[in-house]
Amino acid sequence: MDAEAQGAAQTGEEWADVTPDAARRLVGAAVEAFAERGYHATTTRDIAGRAGMSPAALYIHYKTKEELLYRISGIGHEKALRIMGAAAGAGGSAAERLTGAVRTFARWHAEHHTTARVIQYELQALGPEHYAEITGQRRRTDRLLRQIIQDGADSGEFKADDVPGTTLAVLSLCVDVARWFAADGPRTPDEVGALYADLVLRMVGADVA
Amino acid sequence: MDAEAQGAAQTGEEWADVTPDAARRLVGAAVEAFAERGYHATTTRDIAGRAGMSPAALYIHYKTKEELLYRISGIGHEKALRIMGAAAGAGGSAAERLTGAVRTFARWHAEHHTTARVIQYELQALGPEHYAEITGQRRRTDRLLRQIIQDGADSGEFKADDVPGTTLAVLSLCVDVARWFAADGPRTPDEVGALYADLVLRMVGADVA
DNA sequence: CGCGCCACTGAGCGCACGCTTAGGAACGCC
DNA sequence: GGCGTTCCTAAGCGTGCGCTCAGTGGCGCG
Numbered sequence: 001m002d003a004e005a006q007g008a009a010q011t012g013e014e015w016a017d018v019t020p021d022a023a024r025r026l027v028g029a030a031v032e033a034f035a036e037r038g039y040h041a042t043t044t045r046d047i048a049g050r051a052g053m054s055p056a057a058l059y060i061h062y063k064t065k066e067e068l069l070y071r072i073s074g075i076g077h078e079k080a081l082r083i084m085g086a087a088a089g090a091g092g093s094a095a096e097r098l099t100g101a102v103r104t105f106a107r108w109h110a111e112h113h114t115t116a117r118v119i120q121y122e123l124q125a126l127g128p129e130h131y132a133e134i135t136g137q138r139r140r141t142d143r144l145l146r147q148i149i150q151d152g153a154d155s156g157e158f159k160a161d162d163v164p165g166t167t168l169a170v171l172s173l174c175v176d177v178a179r180w181f182a183a184d185g186p187r188t189p190d191e192v193g194a195l196y197a198d199l200v201l202r203m204v205g206a207d208v209a
Numbered sequence: 210m211d212a213e214a215q216g217a218a219q220t221g222e223e224w225a226d227v228t229p230d231a232a233r234r235l236v237g238a239a240v241e242a243f244a245e246r247g248y249h250a251t252t253t254r255d256i257a258g259r260a261g262m263s264p265a266a267l268y269i270h271y272k273t274k275e276e277l278l279y280r281i282s283g284i285g286h287e288k289a290l291r292i293m294g295a296a297a298g299a300g301g302s303a304a305e306r307l308t309g310a311v312r313t314f315a316r317w318h319a320e321h322h323t324t325a326r327v328i329q330y331e332l333q334a335l336g337p338e339h340y341a342e343i344t345g346q347r348r349r350t351d352r353l354l355r356q357i358i359q360d361g362a363d364s365g366e367f368k369a370d371d372v373p374g375t376t377l378a379v380l381s382l383c384v385d386v387a388r389w390f391a392a393d394g395p396r397t398p399d400e401v402g403a404l405y406a407d408l409v410l411r412m413v414g415a416d417v418a
Numbered sequence: 419c420g421c422g423c424c425a426c427t428g429a430g431c432g433c434a435c436g437c438t439t440a441g442g443a444a445c446g447c448c
Numbered sequence: 449g450g451c452g453t454t455c456c457t458a459a460g461c462g463t464g465c466g467c468t469c470a471g472t473g474g475c476g477c478g
Contacts, residue, residue, distance in 0.1 A: 038334075054426070056427060056428080060425060060426070125247075176388075179381075202412050269455065
């Protein structure tokens with residue numbers, strides 16, 4: 001499965017590598033609840049209920065409610081990092097790599113908008129050391145994208161005066177997809193990815209095909 | 210005071226038209242607290258404490274904690290709508306109007322990032338009818354921006370294939386400033402406005418000066 | 419069959435929440 | 449001074465939270 005296909009594939013089992021089964025169901029239930037109402041407005045009773053368990057069962061698998069958020073954030077950000085890494089490591093011109101990166105990154109945020117919402121907008125609920133760890137993961141993702149844009153600027157392929165600023169804008173654009181995207185809306189994740197890749201290529205001053 | 214200056218001016222008294230004084234202090238305290246920790250993680254005791262009052266004093270001026278958020282959202286969105294309206298109503302080409310709109314809108318979200326954070330990311334905490342009302346205000350802002358982009362597309366000034374999609378992306382970009390902007394960061398609100406105006410002009414395929 | 423193991427439940431602890439109520443200080447007005 | 453109004457506080461009510469713990473059912477294993 002190449003980087004392009006990875007984003008769209010298997011919406012079904014996003015948490016496949018969480019075991020045992022009960023722990024996985026809890027993660028799924030928590031993501032749903034956190035995305036819908038926010039971390040602080042979600043109760044452990046609600047999470048356990050959605051997973052078909054009693055409230056006490058949650059604490060067999062996770063020490064606290066915060067640890068659930070931490071696990072979700074870790075797995076989610078790792079996935080985001082892998083997507084960006086695959087795009088950055090692919091061959092081709094800077095424009096081709098940027099197109100791939102934005103298309104898959106934006107598409108992932110649309111496709112998995114519930115997970116993305118949680119990992120992008122509920123981070124502040126993490127404890128300080130967990131927060132710092134996740135922030136580090138996020139910085140690595142940023143760096144990969146910045147390097148692509150820097151490459152294009154260096155080679156003259158892009159006309160970007162402010163590489164860090166442009167990187168920030170591109171990431172911000174992709175991440176914010178998680179906020180507004182609705183599964184029953186007029187756009188498919190694929191369409192969002194294509195639109196955003198096109199818009200971003202213009203932003204960096206590449207020749208649009 | 211013209212539309213361009215309006216955004217940057219008087220960071221000090223953002224809530225000048227809230228009276229009496231105690232009600233205004235409560236709004237200020239609530240915005241600070243909501244922006245820092247989120248609506249649900251903020252307690253009425255915390256808000257009252259920041260405003261230098263006892264917890265009970267809050268309920269003299271506001272019926273519930275939710276009403277505080279509603280008032281903040283209403284005033285904030287009205288301000289955002291006025292900024293966009295001033296830019297849309299200004300004279301000049303579509304490119305000039307779009308530049309002004311993005312510059313002031315993005316700058317406002319940077320300058321007032323605490324307020325903006327609350328009104329853009331805590332809306333879901335509102336009750337259903339308050340939420341619907343605020344959503345209406347937001348749709349009016351969207352429409353103003355879309356019209357500018359549509360004008361440019363119609364006149365051939367812009368090359369935008371997907372006007373609603375481009376509008377969505379531009380708004381998303383500006384709004385998300387509130388999420389990442391830090392007052393002690395490397396960029397001033399003016400710089401953010403200028404950078405974003407430039408990036409957006411490229412996005413719509415206008416000739417960049 | 420008997421035993422140990424362990425995921426799980428029912429009941430509930432202690433706490434902090436949103437919000438209420440009774441009462442009082444400060445002030446304007448006659 | 450007497451009185452009403454406005455704005456506020458101290459105290460606390462009822463609720464639902466995150467989390468705990470003693471006990472249990474069902475399973476694998478000899």
